[in-house]
Amino acid sequence: MAQAEFSQSNSQSDYLQQIRASVARRELISKLFGVLGLLVISIATLILIALVAQLFVQGIPRLNWKFFTSFPSSDFNEAGILSAWVGSLLVMLTTMVIAVPLGVAAGIYLEEYAPKNWLAALIEINVTNLAGVPSIVYGLLALGLFSTVLNLGESILTAGLTLALLILPIVIVTTREALRAIPSSLREAAYALGASRWQMIWDHILPYSSGSILTGIIIGLSRAIGETAPLITIGALTYIAFLPPSPIQSQFPFISFEWLTAPFTVLPIQMFNWVSRPQPEFQVNAAAAGVVLILLTLTLNAFAIYLRYRLRKGVKW
Amino acid sequence: MVDTRVVNSSVMERKAEVKNLDFYYGSAKALKSVSMVVWDRRVTALIGPSGCGKTTLLRCFNRMHDLYPGNRYDGEILLDGVNILEKQIDPIEVRMRVSMVFQRPNPFPKSIYENVAYGLRVQGITEKSLLDEKVEKALQGAALWNEAKDRLKEPAYNLSGGQQQRLCIARAIATEPNIVLFDEPTSALDPIATSSIEELMNELKEQVTILIVTHSMQQAARVSDYTAFMYLGEMVEFNETNLLFNKPADQKTQDYVSGRFG
Numbered sequence: 170m171a172q173a174e175f176s177q178s179n180s181q182s183d184y185l186q187q188i189r190a191s192v193a194r195r196e197l198i199s200k201l202f203g204v205l206g207l208l209v210i211s212i213a214t215l216i217l218i219a220l221v222a223q224l225f226v227q228g229i230p231r232l233n234w235k236f237f238t239s240f241p242s243s244d245f246n247e248a249g250i251l252s253a254w255v256g257s258l259l260v261m262l263t264t265m266v267i268a269v270p271l272g273v274a275a276g277i278y279l280e281e282y283a284p285k286n287w288l289a290a291l292i293e294i295n296v297t298n299l300a301g302v303p304s305i306v307y308g309l310l311a312l313g314l315f316s317t318v319l320n321l322g323e324s325i326l327t328a329g330l331t332l333a334l335l336i337l338p339i340v341i342v343t344t345r346e347a348l349r350a351i352p353s354s355l356r357e358a359a360y361a362l363g364a365s366r367w368q369m370i371w372d373h374i375l376p377y378s379s380g381s382i383l384t385g386i387i388i389g390l391s392r393a394i395g396e397t398a399p400l401i402t403i404g405a406l407t408y409i410a411f412l413p414p415s416p417i418q419s420q421f422p423f424i425s426f427e428w429l430t431a432p433f434t435v436l437p438i439q440m441f442n443w444v445s446r447p448q449p450e451f452q453v454n455a456a457a458a459g460v461v462l463i464l465l466t467l468t469l470n471a472f473a474i475y476l477r478y479r480l481r482k483g484v485k486w
Numbered sequence: 487m488v489d490t491r492v493v494n495s496s497v498m499e500r501k502a503e504v505k506n507l508d509f510y511y512g513s514a515k516a517l518k519s520v521s522m523v524v525w526d527r528r529v530t531a532l533i534g535p536s537g538c539g540k541t542t543l544l545r546c547f548n549r550m551h552d553l554y555p556g557n558r559y560d561g562e563i564l565l566d567g568v569n570i571l572e573k574q575i576d577p578i579e580v581r582m583r584v585s586m587v588f589q590r591p592n593p594f595p596k597s598i599y600e601n602v603a604y605g606l607r608v609q610g611i612t613e614k615s616l617l618d619e620k621v622e623k624a625l626q627g628a629a630l631w632n633e634a635k636d637r638l639k640e641p642a643y644n645l646s647g648g649q650q651q652r653l654c655i656a657r658a659i660a661t662e663p664n665i666v667l668f669d670e671p672t673s674a675l676d677p678i679a680t681s682s683i684e685e686l687m688n689e690l691k692e693q694v695t696i697l698i699v700t701h702s703m704q705q706a707a708r709v710s711d712y713t714a715f716m717y718l719g720e721m722v723e724f725n726e727t728n729l730l731f732n733k734p735a736d737q738k739t740q741d742y743v744s745g746r747f748g
C-alpha cells in the first residue's frame with residue numbers, strides 16, 4: 170500500500186518534470202522569437218531614424234524665413250520654396266474638396282444603399298484594387314482625360330483631380346469600414362423611432378464614425394502630398410517663379426477661382442529638381458525642402474491621431 | 487376582493503389584432519398562422535421557449551423586418567382597424583406609432599437629452615420649449631427624471647445599465663406612441679434594475695399599450711394582464727395571465743408553465 174503510494178507520487182513528479190521541461194522549451198522558443206522581432210524592428214527603425222536625422226542635420230540650417238518666401242533661383246543662396254509650398258497647399262486643397270465629398274458619398278452609397286449583389290461585389294473588388302494601382306498610371310490617365318480631352322491643361326485643377334482620383338479608393342474604403350463598425354443595435358434604435366434611412370445615416374452613423382472617416386481622409390492626403398510621378402506626368406513645372414492668382418480679390422466678388430487654371434509646382438517636385446543639380450549646395454536646399462515635407466506629413470498624421478482620439482472619446486458602445 | 491379586470495373589461499378596447507400571420511425569413515417560416523388580440527392599455531406578454539418566434543412576432547408590429555431583404559409577411563396586423571402590414575403603408579409611419587425597447591440598452595452616444603428628444607425631432611418638432619417639456623415628461627414617465635434632471639447634457643453612457651434601459655424607455659414613450667414593444671427588456675439587467683423596470687411597466691400601462699417578450703414566466707406573471715404562449719412559431723394559447731398560468735387549456739402550455747420544458 171505504502172509502496173503503491175510512493176510509486177504513484179514518484180510517477181507524478183516525473184510527469185511534473187516532463188511538463189516543466191516542455192514549458193521551458195516552448196518559452197525559450199517564444200523568447201527567441203521576441204528577441205528576433207525586436208532586432209528586426211530596431212534595424213528598420215534605426216535606418217529610418219538615420220535617414221531622417223541626416224536630412225534634418227543637412228536641411229535645418231537652411232530653414233529660415235527667406236527660404237519660405239523666395240522663388241526658386243539658379244543662385245542656391247537665393248533659392249526658396251515659395252512657389253512649391255503654395256502649389257502644394259492649393260493642390261491639396263483642390264484634392265480635398267474633390268475627393269472628400271465624392272469618396273465619403275461613394276462609401277455611404279456602397280455600404281448603406283447599394284443592394285448586396287454581384288454588381289456591388291464587382292465595384293468593391295475594383296475599388297480595393299484601385300488603391301494598389303501605381304500612381305504613375307493615374308498620371309497617364311489624367312494626362313489623357315483631364316489635360317487633353319477635358320482640356321484643363323497643366324493646371325492646379327488637373328493636379329487636384331489626379332490626386333483626388335488617387336486617394337479616392339482610400340477614402341471610400343475607410344469610409345465603408347468606419348460605417349460598418351457601427352453596431353446594428355444603434356441603427357435599429359434610430360429606425361425604431363421612425364427615422365428614415367437618410368436620417369439614420371446623417372444623425373447617427375456619420376457622426377459616430379466621423380473620427381475614423383477623418384483619419385482615412387488625412388491618411389489619403391498625406392499620401393497625396395508626397396506624390397511626384399503623376400504630377401510630373403501631367404506636366405507640373407519644375408521651375409516656376411510666380412504665384413497663381415490670389416483666391417481673394419479686392420473687388421467684388423472678392424473670391425476668384427482663376428488659380429485653378431494656373432501652372433504650378435509642388436514640394437516633392439521642387440525637391441527632385443534640386444537633387445538632380447550637380448552643385449552640393451542644392452543638395453542642402455533639397456534636404457531643407459525634405460524637412461518641410463516630412464514635418465507637413467507628420468503634422469497631418471498627428472492631427473489625424475488627435476482627431477481620432479477626440480472624436481472617439483465620447484463615442485463608445 | 488374585487489377583480490378590477492372584470493370591471494374594466496366592459497370598456498376594454500382592441501388596440502391591435504393579429505390575424506393569421508405567417509412570417510418568413512427567406513424561405514424559413516418562423517410564424518405559423520398566429521392570431522391574437524392586444525388590448526388597449528393592458529400589458530400583454532409573449533412567452534415560450536427560446537427560438538419559438540417571440541421576437542419575430544414582436545418585430546412584426548413595427549415592421550422592423552422590412553429593414554432586411556428577403557423577409558416576408560403574410561396575414562394581417564390591424565392597428566386601430568388598419569392593416570399595418572399592407573404594402574402601401576410606410577413602415578416609418580408604423581414606427582412612429584409603435585415604438586420599441588430592445589433587449590440590451592442601446593442609447594445613442596449622445597447626451598441624455600438628445601436621446602429622448604430624437605424621436606420628437608424625427609417627427610419634426612423643433613421648438614425648444616416644447617422639446618424641453620416633452621423630454622421632461624418622458625423622463626418622468628420612465629422614472630428617470632430625478633436622477634437625470636441635473637445631467638441632461640451628459641453623455642448617456644455615463645448612466646448605469648438599468649438607468650440606460652429606463653432612458654431607452656423614455657426615448658420610446660416621448661413621442662406618445664400607441665404601443666410600446668419590449669423585447670426581454672431586463673435580460674441584461676440586475677434584479678434591482680429589473681424590478682424597477684417592472685414597476686415602471688405597471689405605471690406606463692395607464693397611458694400606453696404594452697407588448698412584452700420575456701423568457702421569464704415569473705416576469706410575465708408579475709407584469710402582464712394577458713399572456714400568449716408560443717411554441718415552434720405557433721400561438722398555442724392566449725388568455726388572461728392568471729388563467730393561462732393557473733388553468734391552462736393546452737397540455738403544452740401546462741407543461742411549459744409548470745416548468746417541465748423550456
Ligand SMILES: Nc1ncnc2c1ncn2[C@@H]1O[C@H](COP(=O)(O)OP(=O)(O)O)[C@@H](O)[C@H]1O
Nearest residue numbers: 511514516534535536537538539540541542543
Ligand atoms: N434574422 C433571421 N434570419 C433567419 N432566421 C431567423 C432570424 N431571426 C430568427 N430566426 C429564426 O426564427 C426563429 C424564431 O426566432 P426568434 O423570434 O428570435 O425566437 P425567440 O425570440 O422566441 O427566442 C428561430 O428558429 C430563429 O432561428
Ligand SMILES: [Mg+2]
Nearest residue numbers: 540541542699
Ligand atoms: Mg428573442
